[in-house]
Amino acid sequence: MGYLVEMGELFLAGNYKREPIAFIRGFGTRLFTEDGEEYLDLTSGIAVCNLGHTHPELVKVLKEQAEKLWHTSNLYYTEPQTQLAQKLVENSCGDKVFFANSGAEAVEAALKLARRWAYENFGKEKNQFIALYNSFHGRTYGALSVTGQPKYWEGFEPLVPGITFIPANNKKALKSAFNEKVCAIIMEPIQGEGGVYPLEKDFIKTAKELCEKYKALLIFDEIQTGIGRTGKLFAYEHFEIEPDIMCLAKALANGMPLSAMLAKDEVISALKPGTHASTFGGNPLACAVALKVLEIVSDPLFLEEVRLKGKIIKDKFETLKEKYPQLIKEVRGLGLLIGIEFHVEVKKIYQKLLEQKILTTTPKSNILRISPPLIISYREIDFFMEKIEEILKILA
Known part of the structure; x- marks a missing residue:
């Protein structure tokens, strides 16, 4: 446990269920901890940093x-x-x-x-x-x-x-x-x-x-x-x-x-x-x-990219749903606000992603929410989907 995490536990109110991670800087879709670890942020601070972190x-x-x-x-x-x-x-x-x-x-x-x-x-x-x-x-x-x-x-x-x-x-x-x-x-x-x-x-x-x-x-x-x-x-x-x-x-x-x-x-x-x-x-x-x-x-080309990226992620999850129908129940959302509902609790999936240095959120016990910065790259999307499929293979 790092210094900032220890200080946070001592002095911050306990109304958040925080992970024992302290971020000190970010750039684009990436966040960096006090220990120098790098995370792929697929939360955008809960749909906040649509243009990523410290956009120039x-x-x-x-x-x-x-x-x-x-x-x-x-x-x-x-x-x-x-x-x-x-x-x-x-x-x-x-x-x-x-x-x-x-x-x-x-x-x-x-x-x-x-x-x-x-x-x-x-x-x-x-x-x-x-x-x-x-x-x-x-x-x-x-x-x-x-x-x-x-x-x-x-x-x-x-x-x-x-x-x-x-x-x-x-x-x-x-x-x-x-x-x-x-x-x-x-x-x-x-x-x-x-x-x-x-x-x-x-x-x-x-x-x-x-x-x-x-x-x-x-x-x-x-x-x-x-x-x-x-x-x-x-x-x-x-x-x-x-x-x-x-x-x-x-x-x-x-x-x-x-x-x-x-x-x-x-x-x-x-x-x-x-x-x-x-x-x-x-x-x-x-x-x-x-x-x-x-x-x-507001640039129409930027918004078109958001729609395309969202469609790619949803289509990839629909493919995984066909491969693992016992795990994935439904894929929902518009653009880059996507929810994947599972037949099982997503705690293990969330934790496995966290171990792979990927940040997601779980609005409900059986739902994984993806809300990455709108500037996420196609390569990062592929990386995330590869990691998800690796986890599903283990759980299937």
């Missing part, structure tokens, strides 16, 4: 901004923040942007906006939310309250009232849940923490139609799926609908703390001075980095 262009703009301005407060405008807001609006279905620091904060802002919008337009009785089972939206009380996994609630109840949960892709339950008191429905286009379960296009389309019928808002949580992860800049583009509110974070600034809530003009106009705020939200450092991230990721 991002480091350059960060250094340049660090010599100009770090913070002013949101009582004033700054150049990086206004430019980033413009870039996000020009490339999305949103009309205006609110910046915060984390995904949970973006979700909190979306929930508050939905209730405020409904209050101003229809009165205080229209305050109910619909959310999906197996979803994950964050750890703060509002975000936790619309997270449809009771294991995260334990010890923290009572939660925020007024939430109705329904199964994903169940149109009958969806229709039954809607009424005049619903102000919004919140959903992830792909349930990432739930095990990489994409929502069906028809389910999302029906939700949008019901929102229009009952004068409610459709909130898309794109915290994991946004910024190129699925092969589109935003995942809603796969489903041929536009949400009224969209939450972004994680990959927006490639690891710098930054989140955003985008909304239509007629909705976000409910956020008047004093209704919501964030001290550090949209700070110049993070916004400068995010501008460069969007410039790189």
